[in-house]
Amino acid sequence: MSKPLPLDAAAYKAQQASSLYSVILEQADTECSSELLDLISIACDLNGEIWQALKSHVEAGSCAQ
Template sequence: MYKSINLDDAKYRSGLAMSLYEVIMSIAAKEECSIELRDLIALACDINQEINRSLGAALNSGGEE
């Protein structure tokens, strides 16, 4: 079983993932991958951005959300 991470670490890792998604999308565009694959990558990126914003809001409010 995995040990949970604290909110600060989660926010940091989510930020790293956003950068990773940008690189993946750039490569996917150059490699002419399918529209469906690009859409799935974009969806995963959007979900991660929502998580990142929520973590930021929780940290700014003292972790009460």
């Protein structure tokens, strides 16, 4: 099992995933069913919430130092 990511690395990876989701959504809009597009949108929204939470924790940690 790999070691857990530090919060700043996890936030960075979540931000990268958000960019990837944007590209996937653009492609899926023309090539996928509306049901699949809805599921991808839900995953994108969840990732966005995770990224925001991680970003907040990283920023709070850098302010505390």
